[in-house]
Amino acid sequence: MTETTASAVRAGDEYAARLAEFSDHYADIQRRRANLDAEEARLLARSAAYADAYADSVVPAVFPPAERLHPESITARARRSESDRRVEFEPAADGMAWVHLxxxxxxxxxxxxRIEAAAAVSRAAGDTRTCAQLQADALAALALIGVTPEDVMSSPVLPHPIEVQEHITPTVQITVPALSMAGVSDAPGMLDGYGPIDPETAARIAVNAPSFTRILVQAETGSVLSVGWNQYRVPADMQRAVRLRDGTCRAPGCGRRARACDLDHSIAWEDGGTTDVGNLACLCRHHHRMKHLPSWNLQHAPGGVLDWTTPDGKHHRTEPDPAPF
Structure with a gap:
């Protein structure tokens, strides 16, 4: 063996020994890493167990475990949901309705x-209404006339719904047939936004609740008889009465809804026309302007009937919408 060959063999043996050393070192690192991973897993498992135990001791039992695992905090969700707060009105049958908060x-x-407390006090004082009825009446009294449980303690009997209706302050439109108002007909009243209500309730509201817009109608024809106004300018209740009567623009062939129309004096105020239902009609802006052009003529007959004469001499008659009963 030459010297060159011997040197190459010695160098190869040295490199092989170093590679074996590196391999053993790497294997030792891998073993230690596996031990660390196992130790980490045990630590995390113990930590999770203690976290669950801690949560169980401070979170009310009403919250399911999923609450603690929800990706979004309850604070953020509550803030978002709070922005949806609202009150909703839902008509029900037989003159009843739901109010959802x-x-x-x-x-x-x-x-x-609060309403349970008021109902309990009234019940203890001998009120014969059921707990459910008392709670409903307590909430109505609280919302409409401000009766609180403290008031009930000094005067234990909660007001009846009939009494509460007399204190209603929102403006509500109610249409009552004149014969029902007189107590000689069973024709229902119409509560705006709800529908038909029994004539006794309609008559009572029309008489006792001044914040309601009372509209008396002739039961057979549906024509408006009175809305109880005494103002020089067109009041809001008279506007509602005219729009209710007309339904649409009163020009021949126009179907634009009354709520989008102008209220026109059939005989102009400056010409001696009065501000009353018998001299007011709903006209859309186009036909309102057209009515004042030369050669157009309009006669306002009783019952809201309008007789039109066009510039070419043709005659057209329009009549109000019939009442909804």
Whole structure:
């Protein structure tokens, strides 16, 4: 063996020994890494167990485990949901309706507890209404006339719904047939936004609740008889009465809804026309302007009937919408 060959063999043996050393070192690193991974897993498992135990001790039992695992905090979700708070009105059958309140849980619970307290006091004082009826009446009294549980403690009997209706302050439109108002007909009244209500309730509201817009109609023809106005300018209740009567623009062939029309004096005020239902009609802006052009003529007959004469001498008659009963 030459010297060159011997040197190459020695160098190869040295490199092989170093590679074996590196391999053993790497294997030792891998073993230690596996031990660390196992230790980390045990630590995380123990930590999770302690976290669950801690949560169980401080989170009310009403919350399911999923609440603790939800990706979004309950604070963020509550803030978003709170922006949806609202009150909704839902008509029901037989003159009844639901009022739904969507609000925060503490407020809802507080309302429930308050009306339960008022109902309990009234019940203890001998009120014969059921607990459910008393709670409903307590909420109505609280919302409409401000009767609180403290008031009930000094005067234990909660007001009846009939009494509460007398204190209603929102403006509500009610249409009552004149014969029902006189108590000689069973024709229903019409509560705006709801529908038919029994004539006794309609008559009572029309008489006792001044914040309601009372519209008396002739039962057979549906023509408006009175809305009880005494103002020089066209009041809001008279506007509603005229729009209710007309339904649409009163020009021949025009179907634009009355709520989008002008209220026109059939005989102009400056010409001696009065501001009353018998001299007012709904005209869309186009036909309102057209009516004042030369050679157009309009006669306002009793019952809201309009007789039109066009510039070429043709005659057209339009009549009000019939009442909804």
């Amino acid at each position: 969507f609000t925060t849980a503490p407020i809802a619970q507080g309302i429930a507890e």
